[in-house]
Amino acid sequence: MNRFARLALAMRFTMPFTIHAALGVFALYPSPIPAKEAAAPTRAPEPHAPVDVPGATKPATGSGHPADTSQAAMEASSVLKSMEHELKRSMDSLRIKGRPKPYFLSYLLWDVESHHMQASLGSCEMSDGDRQHLVDADLRVGNYDEDNSNFQGGIVFGPRLRLPLPQENDTTLLRLSLWAATDAKFKVAVEQLAQKRAFLANHSGRDSLPDFSRQKVLKRYRVEPPTPPDTAKTARLGKELSGYLAGFPWLLESRVGFQYFYTTFYYVDSEGARFIETVKENTLIVALFTQAKDGAPLWDYLRVSTRDSLPIGDGAVGFAALKDSLNPILKRLDYLRSAAPLANYRGPVLFSGTAAGELLNKALLAPQAHLREPAGTGSEPNFMVSLAGRKLFPSEVTVIDTPSMVAWQGRALFGHYLLDQQGQPAEDIKLVQDGRVKDFLMGKVPVLKAKGHTSNGHWRYGGGFPGVALLRSSKPMADADLRTRLASMGADEGTGYGLIVSKVVDDDAFKLLRHPLAVQLAVTDGLDGRGSFSLTPPCEVDMLDSRTGKVTPVRGLAFPSIDTKSLRDIAAVGDMPYLHEPQASFSILCPSLLFSLLDLKGSRSTQPRLPLLP
Numbered sequence: 001m002n003r004f005a006r007l008a009l010a011m012r013f014t015m016p017f018t019i020h021a022a023l024g025v026f027a028l029y030p031s032p033i034p035a036k037e038a039a040a041p042t043r044a045p046e047p048h049a050p051v052d053v054p055g056a057t058k059p060a061t062g063s064g065h066p067a068d069t070s071q072a073a074m075e076a077s078s079v080l081k082s083m084e085h086e087l088k089r090s091m092d093s094l095r096i097k098g099r100p101k102p103y104f105l106s107y108l109l110w111d112v113e114s115h116h117m118q119a120s121l122g123s124c125e126m127s128d129g130d131r132q133h134l135v136d137a138d139l140r141v142g143n144y145d146e147d148n149s150n151f152q153g154g155i156v157f158g159p160r161l162r163l164p165l166p167q168e169n170d171t172t173l174l175r176l177s178l179w180a181a182t183d184a185k186f187k188v189a190v191e192q193l194a195q196k197r198a199f200l201a202n203h204s205g206r207d208s209l210p211d212f213s214r215q216k217v218l219k220r221y222r223v224e225p226p227t228p229p230d231t232a233k234t235a236r237l238g239k240e241l242s243g244y245l246a247g248f249p250w251l252l253e254s255r256v257g258f259q260y261f262y263t264t265f266y267y268v269d270s271e272g273a274r275f276i277e278t279v280k281e282n283t284l285i286v287a288l289f290t291q292a293k294d295g296a297p298l299w300d301y302l303r304v305s306t307r308d309s310l311p312i313g314d315g316a317v318g319f320a321a322l323k324d325s326l327n328p329i330l331k332r333l334d335y336l337r338s339a340a341p342l343a344n345y346r347g348p349v350l351f352s353g354t355a356a357g358e359l360l361n362k363a364l365l366a367p368q369a370h371l372r373e374p375a376g377t378g379s380e381p382n383f384m385v386s387l388a389g390r391k392l393f394p395s396e397v398t399v400i401d402t403p404s405m406v407a408w409q410g411r412a413l414f415g416h417y418l419l420d421q422q423g424q425p426a427e428d429i430k431l432v433q434d435g436r437v438k439d440f441l442m443g444k445v446p447v448l449k450a451k452g453h454t455s456n457g458h459w460r461y462g463g464g465f466p467g468v469a470l471l472r473s474s475k476p477m478a479d480a481d482l483r484t485r486l487a488s489m490g491a492d493e494g495t496g497y498g499l500i501v502s503k504v505v506d507d508d509a510f511k512l513l514r515h516p517l518a519v520q521l522a523v524t525d526g527l528d529g530r531g532s533f534s535l536t537p538p539c540e541v542d543m544l545d546s547r548t549g550k551v552t553p554v555r556g557l558a559f560p561s562i563d564t565k566s567l568r569d570i571a572a573v574g575d576m577p578y579l580h581e582p583q584a585s586f587s588i589l590c591p592s593l594l595f596s597l598l599d600l601k602g603s604r605s606t607q608p609r610l611p612l613l614p
Contacts, residue, residue, distance in 0.1 A: 078171050079111070079169050079171065079266050080268060080276060082171040083174075083178065083266060083268045087105055087107060087269070090139075091270050099141075099194075100193060102140065102270075103144070104144075104212065105137070105270045106270065106273075107266075107267070107269075108266070108421055109267075110132075110135070110264075110265060111131075111133055111264040111265075114130050114260060115130075115259070115260040116257070116260075117231070117234045117257065117258040118255060118512070119256045120253070120255045121246045122242055122243030127235045127238075131168075135177070136462075137178075137181050139185045140189065140212060141186070142193050142211075144211065144213060146210075147211045148189040148192040148193040149374075150372055150445070151195070151199070151374050153199060153376030199375065209446045209447070212444055212445060213445070215424055215444050217273050218275070219272075219274040219275065221275065221277075223277070224280065227280065228262070229312060233313045237256075237319060238256045241286060241319065241322060241323070242255065245326070250337065251290050251333075252289050252291060252517075252611075255512045256284075257286075257508075257512045258282075258312070259283050261280065261584075262278065263278065263280075264276065269422075273422075273423030277419065281305065281414070282305070282307075282309060283584060284304045284310065284317055285302070285303050285509045286322070287510070288301065288329065288330070289517075290337060291337070291517070292338075292339070292607075293338055293610065294607055296556060296603065296607045299513065299518070300503075300540065301509035301510075332540070336553055341555055341557075341602060341603060343602045344601050345601075346597065347495040348489035348493060348595060349501060349598040350483065350500045350544075351502075351592060351594075352574075354504065354578060355501045355502050355540075356578060357588035357589070357590040358504045358582070361588055362534065363564060364384075364469075365588075366533070368441045368466075370382065370464075371384065371463075383530040383531050384437070387437045388438075389436060391568065392564065393432055393435040393570060394570050395434050396475045396573070397432060397434075397570065398472055401466050401467055401469050401470075402428045403417050404416070404426065405470075408587075413587040414585060414587050415467040415468035416467065416468060417467060420458055420460050421459055422444050426458070429456050440464060441456070441459075442456050443463075461585070467586060467587070468586070468589065469586070469589070469590075471589070472573075473573035473575075473591070475572075476574060477574060481572075482594050483544060485594060486500070490544065491546040497545050497546055499541055499557075499600065500542040501538045501541050502541075502542070504536045504539055505537055505539055506539075531565075533561070533562055534561055534562065535559040538557060540553070541554050541557055556603045557602060559599075560600075566597075569598070570595055572594040573592070576591055576592075578591065
């Protein structure tokens, strides 16, 4: 699944699509374009180059995000004009006699230009570009206090197909697509509200929160020019790297991938908010897969990802530098092929590197995607919201989310943004202060109080979503001291060693693999239930001997469901943050985290035999 499809999935993208003949769904209001105009010649795509505004504030060199807040630039956008026209027409004309009319409508259009390269065994298997458009329409009927949202249960008959849009920014086709989507969305929304009201009339225990809220109305234009990769260089590097890896016959699979995404977001809503913003991604991934001598699947990866341009073939992403980065990973995998798997473990665990950030993500950030639990059969209050004001971490821990942070150590951050996907300004907030839950990632949907709800600009990809999350401690320790303490805790526990987890599964790298045994490494969603979470299987785990201080790679371990109470067992926090950017959609800066006690389980599954022929 490519990046755009994954982000669409993160938005819970189920756009309705009106198919008049096949589904028998008929429009409630006329098509915006007469039939004879629907076949108009395709227009040239709208240029993405930013408009230069004298005196515009730009971030410091290296941050890579030129800003342009020109009102004239937004008004010149033919795409935004088409969206505004259809939005106004829908709000004025969408009606069903005796049924509530729309009180709010927004369109968020994704225009994604991409390039993908994949290479294996010295050959370039794929090198091509693509362009996709999708739209998320949020249509609400009723009023701010009670509308068709925040409800599950009942059956709504109607079209629920994903909506494709024309590949180019052709305004004629765009308006037709928006018209069809809005028409179908309105029919479904009217039915949803009717079923919701019927349910609430026959059930007690509903919350007193409004379903939606009015917030600030802003207009912003911030576009940076595309920087498409040199496709010849990426293909050549893929061939060189995969050819080098082909020289390791014990590798059952080795693949090199590169992906470039240039996404332009267009947003309009019926309250008057407007914005155009762009995001870029350049990512190089090397995925390695093999089997241990007992048949257990083993894999590891190398990832280089940046929001800035990636100088393929030069410096840190040149063939020589990447080969040097891969050699320790190859050496580790080769060692693990002969190592015996570790049995079940209970004892101290040190999370370091990207594993520390992933733990913070699954424990605190990911559960905030759906803070407002919908009314309906089986629904229950969100566990994270129930922790408001209560202890979650040790008292010295504070977690903030700072989407205003443009760069870290000269590197542009994926989590930096100005407006969320409801057009609200991104605010820096304290999620945890002195160990207690203080705030949440919120948009325009009220979560905590019925009156005075204020969005903090964290509604992205269909729910509460972080920008740049940063964990820090008032009593930090150097990483060397953390390892010394880990060894001491291992001796006290009686295990004689402690574990260091430094890398967990990367979804992008995992999806590069084609080997049939890779399905055993399937990634979990990280959400187990109320008060618990799951971590993806660790990729790199080391055993620190308490007596000698020797560090040895180990395999065969996975995390069971972790209770959030375990977060209080964080005995120490490091002083140096590590950057973790899951799927290049947000950023986490988290130092090492030392737990006094955690469980890891050994693998009990029957393993397939090694191939008969090497």
